[in-house]
Amino acid sequence: MTFERRMSEDGEPAIHRVPLPRGAVPHVRTGSQVRPDQVLASRREVGDPVRISLTRPLARRPSEVAELLLVTPGARLDPDQPIARGADGREVRSPGHAIFLTYSEIDGSALLVLLGSETPVIGHVHGTVLQVTRGFISVAVPGARLEGVGGTGDAVHGELAVAVHTHDEELRAGAIDVSAAGKILIGGSRASAETLTRARAMGVAGIVLGGILDKELRDFTAIQRRRREIGGMTGSFAVVLLEGFGKVALDAQLFSWLRAHAGRMASLFGEEHLLYVHEAASPPLRSLMAEIGDRVVIHRRPFQGRSGVLVGVLDDLHETPSGIPAVTGVVRLEDGRLAPIPLVNLEATIAPSRH
Amino acid sequence: MSDHEPMLTAAAKAERAAPHPTAEISLLMDVGSAWTKASVVGRTRGRWRIVAHAAQPTRWGEKALVDVLTERMREAVDHRLRDEVPAILEGAARITCHTPIRPGRLGVAAVTAEVSGSAARTAAESAGWVVVEEAAADDGRSLPERLSSLTAADVDAWLVVGGFDDARPEQALEAAALVAAARRGGRTPVIWAGSAALTDEVAACFEPGVVASIPNPRPDASTEDLAPLRHHLEELLDRLVESGGTRNLAPIGFRRTIGEIAREDRLRVVGVDLGARYATWAFADGTVDPVTVESRVYAAGGMGSPSLATTSAIGRLARSLALPVDELAVADTLQNMRARPASLPYSEEELQVVHAAARLRLAALAEERMPDSVDLLIGSGRVLAAAPTPMRAMRILLDGLRPLGVTQIVLDGAGVLSPLGSLPDDEIAEGIAVLRDDLLVPLGTTVVTRGGRSGQLAIRARLHLVGWPEPQTIEVRAGQVVVMPLPRGERAELDLELEGGATLPAPRRTHHLRAEVTGGSVGLVLDARDAPLLLPRRLDDRREVIAGWLETLLREPVPGRPREVARERETVRRGLRRFRVGRDTQGQEAEDTTTEDDTDTDDGGEQDS
Numbered sequence: 033m034t035f036e037r038r039m040s041e042d043g044e045p046a047i048h049r050v051p052l053p054r055g056a057v058p059h060v061r062t063g064s065q066v067r068p069d070q071v072l073a074s075r076r077e078v079g080d081p082v083r084i085s086l087t088r089p090l091a092r093r094p095s096e097v098a099e100l101l102l103v104t105p106g107a108r109l110d111p112d113q114p115i116a117r118g119a120d121g122r123e124v125r126s127p128g129h130a131i132f133l134t135y136s137e138i139d140g141s142a143l144l145v146l147l148g149s150e151t152p153v154i155g156h157v158h159g160t161v162l163q164v165t166r167g168f169i170s171v172a173v174p175g176a177r178l179e180g181v182g183g184t185g186d187a188v189h190g191e192l193a194v195a196v197h198t199h200d201e202e203l204r205a206g207a208i209d210v211s212a213a214g215k216i217l218i219g220g221s222r223a224s225a226e227t228l229t230r231a232r233a234m235g236v237a238g239i240v241l242g243g244i245l246d247k248e249l250r251d252f253t254a255i256q257r258r259r260r261e262i263g264g265m266t267g268s269f270a271v272v273l274l275e276g277f278g279k280v281a282l283d284a285q286l287f288s289w290l291r292a293h294a295g296r297m298a299s300l301f302g303e304e305h306l307l308y309v310h311e312a313a314s315p316p317l318r319s320l321m322a323e324i325g326d327r328v329v330i331h332r333r334p335f336q337g338r339s340g341v342l343v344g345v346l347d348d349l350h351e352t353p354s355g356i357p358a359v360t361g362v363v364r365l366e367d368g369r370l371a372p373i374p375l376v377n378l379e380a381t382i383a384p385s386r387h
Numbered sequence: 388m389s390d391h392e393p394m395l396t397a398a399a400k401a402e403r404a405a406p407h408p409t410a411e412i413s414l415l416m417d418v419g420s421a422w423t424k425a426s427v428v429g430r431t432r433g434r435w436r437i438v439a440h441a442a443q444p445t446r447w448g449e450k451a452l453v454d455v456l457t458e459r460m461r462e463a464v465d466h467r468l469r470d471e472v473p474a475i476l477e478g479a480a481r482i483t484c485h486t487p488i489r490p491g492r493l494g495v496a497a498v499t500a501e502v503s504g505s506a507a508r509t510a511a512e513s514a515g516w517v518v519v520e521e522a523a524a525d526d527g528r529s530l531p532e533r534l535s536s537l538t539a540a541d542v543d544a545w546l547v548v549g550g551f552d553d554a555r556p557e558q559a560l561e562a563a564a565l566v567a568a569a570r571r572g573g574r575t576p577v578i579w580a581g582s583a584a585l586t587d588e589v590a591a592c593f594e595p596g597v598v599a600s601i602p603n604p605r606p607d608a609s610t611e612d613l614a615p616l617r618h619h620l621e622e623l624l625d626r627l628v629e630s631g632g633t634r635n636l637a638p639i640g641f642r643r644t645i646g647e648i649a650r651e652d653r654l655r656v657v658g659v660d661l662g663a664r665y666a667t668w669a670f671a672d673g674t675v676d677p678v679t680v681e682s683r684v685y686a687a688g689g690m691g692s693p694s695l696a697t698t699s700a701i702g703r704l705a706r707s708l709a710l711p712v713d714e715l716a717v718a719d720t721l722q723n724m725r726a727r728p729a730s731l732p733y734s735e736e737e738l739q740v741v742h743a744a745a746r747l748r749l750a751a752l753a754e755e756r757m758p759d760s761v762d763l764l765i766g767s768g769r770v771l772a773a774a775p776t777p778m779r780a781m782r783i784l785l786d787g788l789r790p791l792g793v794t795q796i797v798l799d800g801a802g803v804l805s806p807l808g809s810l811p812d813d814e815i816a817e818g819i820a821v822l823r824d825d826l827l828v829p830l831g832t833t834v835v836t837r838g839g840r841s842g843q844l845a846i847r848a849r850l851h852l853v854g855w856p857e858p859q860t861i862e863v864r865a866g867q868v869v870v871m872p873l874p875r876g877e878r879a880e881l882d883l884e885l886e887g888g889a890t891l892p893a894p895r896r897t898h899h900l901r902a903e904v905t906g907g908s909v910g911l912v913l914d915a916r917d918a919p920l921l922l923p924r925r926l927d928d929r930r931e932v933i934a935g936w937l938e939t940l941l942r943e944p945v946p947g948r949p950r951e952v953a954r955e956r957e958t959v960r961r962g963l964r965r966f967r968v969g970r971d972t973q974g975q976e977a978e979d980t981t982t983e984d985d986t987d988t989d990d991g992g993e994q995d996s
Binding site for chain 1 (some may be wrong): 443444446447448451475529530531538539543557560561563564565567569570571573578591592593695698714715716718719720721722723726727729730731733734735736737738759773774775780816820930
């Protein structure tokens with residue numbers, strides 16, 4: 033998880049950008065209030081290509097038609113829009129919403145790609161629209177925004193639910209049942225590809241984890257891609273990791289915060305590694321520069337995901353076990369033991385009350 | 388005590404009477420995507436030196452960096468100036484460069500993935516662009532699929548390529564039409580670098596003035612000339628992404644300084660800068676007039692490159708380690724390195740994974756690009772500068788790039804080459820001259836041969852050291868690497884005899900060679916391991932060989948005796964290093980953990996997993 037100070041410091045909402053594919057038509061305006069399931073824009077999906085003969089209707093040879101074209105390659109066509117017109121008034125019209133691609137002088141045909149029915153662009157967040165452009169709609173989201181370090185999948189939203197008992201517990205497939213359908217589950221230190229597959233099959237909207245083995249995330253992503261390619265996969269699903277790759281526990285403080293917000297609406301963006309918890313209090317902050325007395329989370333093995341308190345910083349550079357000399361802090365781990373850790377491998381976690 | 392008083396008084400008076408010292412300093416800063424490197428250059432005893440240096444995560448901010456520099460400056464300056472150090476630093480002339488804020492994003496539409504598409508990708512990626520979407524008529528996707536993917540791409544520019552100059556393939560027009568459809572107007576520029584015969588027709592697909600026509604990089608089946616396209620892409624990137632000028636960009640500055648070093652010393656110089664996101668390769672030939680400089684900038688070619696996260700790269704990496712680290716751990720380590728590029732490898736296993744990744748990136752960077760022989764190889768980037776020992780840095784360069792022939796290897800340890808390159812043209816040489824003593828850290832000289840018959844003699848070398856009556860004779864068998872201590876600042880004559888089919892590159896393709904070699908913190912490395920490195924197929928054998936090389940390279944040198952592969956070496960350290968943490972006082976505890984024996988498993992041992 034990385035540092036996000038703005039929301040917590042001055043209470044300003046987080047800003048989320050909903051990307052708009054080219055050609056999308058926005059349905060909201062600046063100042064509009066939007067819900068997570070609201071259609072913010074719509075666009076026509078690219079459909080099948082078709083070839084239309086231009087020579088026969090225009091009664092011309094293929095070499096004569098090029099100069100009669102009324103549209104240029106790439107042009108969007110409305111239904112019945114003329115594509116070419118002869119001097120005698122004969123016309124060839126578009127069979128529907130389409131894109132004109134090319135004209136072939138070999139056979140005198142035009143290559144069109146038909147555009148299908150309109151498909152919605154859903155924002156998955158609630159808040160106030162700040163800006164609408166050709167490329168995106170930005171929404172001010174009243175809530176907390178957590179940035180993860182990895183993830184996969186789509187944009188989803190759902191009720192936040194906790195599926196493990198402790199911050200360092202692994203999320204097991206058996207912990208997921210039908211009651212989790214449509215929810216965003218908080219897992220612990222890891223979930224296997226099998227668990228993710230089962231979660232998806234049970235209709236879970238998304239999973240938030242401390243860590244996951246990169247191999248399992250890659251396997252799961254590959255399975256999803258293959259299923260999508262062969263068709264038949266419905267619904268969206270996202271996974272976001274907040275701490276790191278491998279078996280990495282969620283920070284206990286953060287886990288408590290997430291648990292306290294169970295039942296709230298949340299939005300998860302797998303590819304962007306983002307989690308929004310709507311109408312939520314400030315989450316524990318992360319600061320990359322820890323100071324003595326700070327509660328810290330360690331980011332490299334063998335202590336990855338462990339937390340403690342930074343009790344001192346060594347005067348001179350200290351050699352890590354890898355041999356790299358580094359400015360080193362001494363961390364008192366939660367079990368009371370001490371460990372020297374390079375400061376660059378630490379992140380301070382600041383409880384909401386101390387913001 | 389009273390006897391001393393008059394003297395003290397006199398000293399104090401003299402000090403008061405002396406003019407107050409002044410400090411003339413400059414601050415060189417390279418703000419990278421993960422680390423910021425800063426060096427204070429000041430005049431000391433009549434010479435310009437780097438008097439303080441600091442490197443820290445960029446996200447820690449400038450104040451923290453200045454605080455560290457202040458502390459280090461206080462130790463270096465005249466004691467009368469100690470209180471003034473913050474003000475001196477504040478007023479120092481700054482020479483700053485930075486990693487580009489973001490790479491240019493390019494969408495490519497091509498006729499064929501393997502010919503025009505591949506050429507376009509190569510040109511774009513070496514000019515600092517990232518190809519975010521590529522569609523080719525033969526990429527196996529249907530027309531609607533290709534159009535959908537192009538439509539969904541978020542790009543800064545479009546590149547349309549395809550068709551030889553004497554042809555008019557319909558697929559090329561189709562590619563242009565796909566881009567026109569996906570682009571839907573707007574200001575996004577379009578580059579046409581395809582068949583010259585189709586230029587007008589392609590331009591007609593777009594609004595007037597949108598298309599820039601560039602000479603076809605593949606004008607016929609046997610020719611490939613990417614230079615005009617690459618040059619145009621570089622210019623476009625400067626205009627679109629870094630509108631404030633490019634001289635302050637680290638990759639540009641690096642290239643300029645490499646060129647100047649080659650010009651000054653009349654050398655053939657290769658420089659590689661391996662950053663967290665970017666990787667820059669520059670080759671400058673100072674032996675020709677005018678000096679030629681070429682470079683490649685890979686926006687996603689650094690240590691965080693997505694190419695390291697592929698299954699094949701992870702497997703290759705795991706097989707190149709001396710320690711038995713499984714692929715799962717390798718993959719997680721690489722991903723954590725990408726997620727937190729400013730963090731440091733904590734354990735030996737992590738270090739080996741990171742260094743193996745660096746070697747892999749360098750190998751990709753040098754692929755088909757490493758000149759046959761270079762005089763000077765300069766390594767830059769945090770992974771090299773922060774290597775625990777000079778030999779580790781040398782190994783990354785040596786194994787990653789395999790510089791054939793006799794090459795002096797140096798490090799840009801303070802990260803000053805890129806900031807120096809951001810100076811105006813006429814000042815770069817001056818900056819290099821001023822900092823000559825501190826600019827580069829010499830690691831030593833390498834002799835890398837190609838070929839040779841396994842186990843047979845490949846190199847017979849005689850090293851003539853000044854002050855040594857008899858030359859030292861070293862024999863190196865094919866597959867072996869030997870290190871001779873040759874301290875920094877020392878020069879020696881090296882007689883080489885190549886045996887058993889081992890060769891050096893032209894123009895030194897000869898069996899006898901005499902060369903002057905320069906010392907460094909590593910020394911002289913005689914490397915008969917072939918290029919590229921030849922490794923056994925079986926994993927255990929391969930690991931044994933790699934561990935043997937590593938052990939040879941990392942063993943402390945004994946003056947006058949070469950380090951060479953031990954026939955009966957110790958068992959490779961297997962398993963994972965353990966760290967001990969305890970409950971005693973913190974300072975003592977910190978010391979304990981670093982002197983921990985690898986196999987120690989006592990109280991509270993925590994195993995890396």
